[in-house]
Amino acid sequence: MEALRYLNKYFWKYRYRFILGLLFIFISNVFGLYPPVYIGEVFNIISDALSEKTSSDGTVQSLVKNQLAYYAFLVLAFAACKGLFMFFMRQTIIVMSRMIEYDLKNEIYNHYQRLSISFYKRNKTGDLMNRISEDVSRVRMFLGPAILYTTNLIISISLIIPKMASISPKLTLYALSPLPILVIAIYKVSSVMNVKSEIVQRQLSKLSSISQETFSGIRVIKSYIQEDFAQNQFMDAAEDYKKKNLSLVKVNALFFPLMVLLIGLSTLFTIYIGGMEAIAGHIQVGDIATFVIYVNMLTWPVASLGWVTSIVQRAAASQERINEFMNEQPEIEDQTTGHSNIQGDIEFNKVSFTYPDTGIQALKKISFTLKQGETIGIIGKIGSGKSTLAELLCRINDPDSGTICIGGENIKNLNLNDLRNAMGYVPQESFLFSDSIYNNIAFGDQDCDADAVMNAAKKAGIYSNIKQFKKQFETIIGERGITLSGGQKQRLSIARALIRKPKFMLFDDCLSAVDTETEELILQNIKNQSESKSCIIISHRASSIKHADQIIVLKQGEIIEQGDHNTLMNMDEEYARIFKKQLVESKY
Ligand SMILES: Nc1ncnc2c1ncn2[C@@H]1O[C@H](COP(=O)(O)OP(=O)(O)O)[C@@H](O)[C@H]1O
Ligand SMILES: [Mg+2]
Known part of the structure; x- marks a missing residue:
């Protein structure tokens, strides 16, 4: 985590954009807070209307219709506003991460050019290239998505949970209980996925260096009639790549079903406990609907916590590698300030x-x-x-x-x-x-x-x-x-x-x-x-x-x-x- 401090200067450089982005995340969450309540209201109206049906003569029905249309309009309007601000928040935060990525790449490149020849003798070209491409893009994942999702999570939790608790503290407790399990499970799965994709990535670069070597040495291979040897070498590496990739895909396949299962469990809890509470008269029927929607709204940000944790870990490791090079000082440095006239013996x-x-x-x-x-x-x-x-x-x-x-x-x-x-x-x-x-x-x-x-x-x-x-x-x-x-x-x-x-x-x-x-x-x-x-x-x-x-x-x-x-x-x-x-x- 220490290593990521290096990026503070960039946050400072883009501070206005960053703060604006945080504001947009907040606004979009506020707009998301109300539709579930309106939907709950709609349920209440319908349930009231159903119980009054026997005594009604048509006036109630048209009244209900008007009310429903009113709420439908509100839900739509709020959703549109939420969407608009989500667009703005991506436009600010994700764009900021791209700008920092650009700056960071240029900074590393400039630094590379200043370093002495001995630095290039000590370090492999592939390593130099990886740090400026692969590692920088991992850092960007931290700057963009990780920050976006974390802020979004904090804001939605601090808005939604008080709202839920104000309706029913007991139901809130039950509805949210599966979420911690979800976080841990997703963190575990994404860690395994990261390790496996790392292995796949390494095998891929091995595969490309084998083919690159074959192409550049094609004259020697042809004149020594070693095409079969080259072919076998490539096939073995490709086979290995396939195996490693399949093992990654298996874990990947587990990811979504697991999430859906845990979300389903939360919904089930909410409906069951909510139903009991409604029968006991502690809450209204509409509140159950409100809760189900809130729980679903919370699930994605909370689930992303596990994913975000592993992104941050990877970014920190990458930034550390970058810093290692950025801290290298050129051994041969210019000591002078002015120009020199180079002449003489x-x-x-x-x-x-x-x-x-x-x-x-x-x-x-x-x-x-x-x-x-x-x-x-x-x-x-x-x-x-x-x-x-x-x-x-x-x-x-x-x-x-x-x-x-x-x-x-x-x-x-x-x-x-x-x-x-x-x-x-x-x-x-x-x-x-x-x-x-x-x-x-x-x-x-x-x-x-x-x-x-x-x-x-x-x-x-x-x-x-x-x-x-x-x-x-x-x-x-x-x-x-x-x-x-x-x-x-x-x-x-x-x-x-x-x-x-x-x-x-x-x-x-x-x-x-x-x-x-x-x-x-x-x-x-x-x-x-x-x-x-x-x-x-x-x-x-x-x-x-x-x-x-x-x-x-x-x-x-x-x-x-x-x-x-x-x-x-x-x-x-x-x-x-x-x-x-x-x-x-x-x-x-
Ligand atoms: N980059 C290097 N790192 C370590 N040793 C080197 C390097 N370059 C040259 N040498 C060694 O220094 C000696 C002189 O090399 P060099 O100046 O290239 O000789 P010449 O140009 O006369 O052929 C040789 O023994 C060589 O092995
Ligand atoms: Mg020489």
């Missing part, structure tokens, strides 16, 4: 970094300086820490010890957005959105024009490829479109980085699937674009970095060689070995 000073989840020390006391406008090449085996170094520079992670400075200022003290804006970072794994080629390039700079997109494509060496597609820049890529080759993807990612006109270029092995000549062309284009642009080129290919002003060779997180191409060749160690080996390979 990049300086690594004894930078070390260990991945907290694996304990792998990826970088050990790395120091180097990249002068403004110069190019540095970083080379090393897989796992030597090259990508880690790039991520530290973009502040995707922060170093454990040592400092990274740009223009003499520690990057921790620079405006984070400005820093990332200045960095033309092309990550090792290119990620493209299922969208047009144009939009994928323009993603780097939301308000660029078509010329800029074309220019970026030319510089990234992908323009001629795009021109060959039938729809050119409007070609859709990804799941619903064409599949690009690895090299095409890489060059598109580069175009996306270039369009932002960044001050620094940071290429993390993003030309590995491009042939050497194209690579050289692209690097030349980038160098030509601006003389003052500093470049960091990470590559496993010595040929791509041989023109760099400075080359660093990494091995197990340490710098083992440092200098320009000629120096390193003269040293005749690791770099020279890699270069010669790759030179020989490229000849074949």
Whole structure:
């Protein structure tokens, strides 16, 4: 229940709507209070008329008719008013719950975007999605229906029971006695139903992930002729789903008969005890009818109490899960208030970094300086820490010890957005959105024009490829479109980085699937674009970095060689070995 306090700010935001809703619930209940009394009156009139029948001559009959018409009109008018206000109450309370749902979803989504990459490594995507969809909709059930029914219950009880007691306290006691049993029974049944539907839900997501995996891996399945295996796997999961669903349906089927039985019992009690009381002359015949209607009016709200209790429990559990994420703080936060001018030399000073989840020390006391406008090449085996170094520079992670400075200022003290804006970072794994080629390039700079997109494509060496597609820049890529080759993807990612006109270029092995000549062309284009642009080129290919002003060779997180191409060749160690080996390979 504690967890639900988080929602108070939303109640406050929509307080007028909420209070209006409560008022409408009250009014609709007041309108519902009188018709049962009128119906009781009608019974009394008829019973009186029947006992006077012998002495009557027709005048009584027309009088009775008029009275009946009058009461019939009242019942109708009150029912219409009640209905109208019920409409209003749903319009306010349920609409409020939808508005809060919308706000909450946006709040969670915004918070997700602020969180650091490490958060996404710790938590599964499915979990993230569930909390923003499934859990939020459970919370909405609390905000809407649960609040609506609870208020309705409180108001109808506090209006109807005094009214009943004013007619006959004894009959009230008897008529209401089965209700507590009803509440407990319904609470038990809905708890069982919740547990079972939870199980069904889990099986359903298992089923969908099986089919999703099959569809995305369809090429492998077909080429290994494993269709039967996939089919059996799906069938087993579907069979399990069916069994679990049937077990839920059984409990579901019990729900309504149980309710009807208990309501019937109340009615039976009322008529029996009421009949005895009427015979004894303590109450009028019409009062029995009034009571039967009141009991029926109370049954639904009271029955919903059991249902509401389980909704609130589920909402509290869901909100707790949501809060867990909302309380996560981004590890990398902007400390600055104003903008920063990102310019100058990049300086690594004894930078070390260990991945907290694996304990792998990826970088050990790395120091180097990249002068403004110069190019540095970083080379090393897989796992030597090259990508880690790039991520530290973009502040995707922060170093454990040592400092990274740009223009003499520690990057921790620079405006984070400005820093990332200045960095033309092309990550090792290119990620493209299922969208047009144009939009994928323009993603780097939301308000660029078509010329800029074309220019970026030319510089990234992908323009001629795009021109060959039938729809050119409007070609859709990804799941619903064409599949690009690895090299095409890489060059598109580069175009996306270039369009932002960044001050620094940071290429993390993003030309590995491009042939050497194209690579050289692209690097030349980038160098030509601006003389003052500093470049960091990470590559496993010595040929791509041989023109760099400075080359660093990494091995197990340490710098083992440092200098320009000629120096390193003269040293005749690791770099020279890699270069010669790759030179020989490229000849074949
Ligand atoms: N997200 C991560 N969590 C834990 N360990 C990681 C992570 N990323 C990389 N590593 C480890 O850090 C080391 C350096 O990795 P990386 O910088 O990706 O090397 P490179 O880019 O040179 O191939 C490797 O041993 C790798 O296993
Ligand atoms: Mg890497």
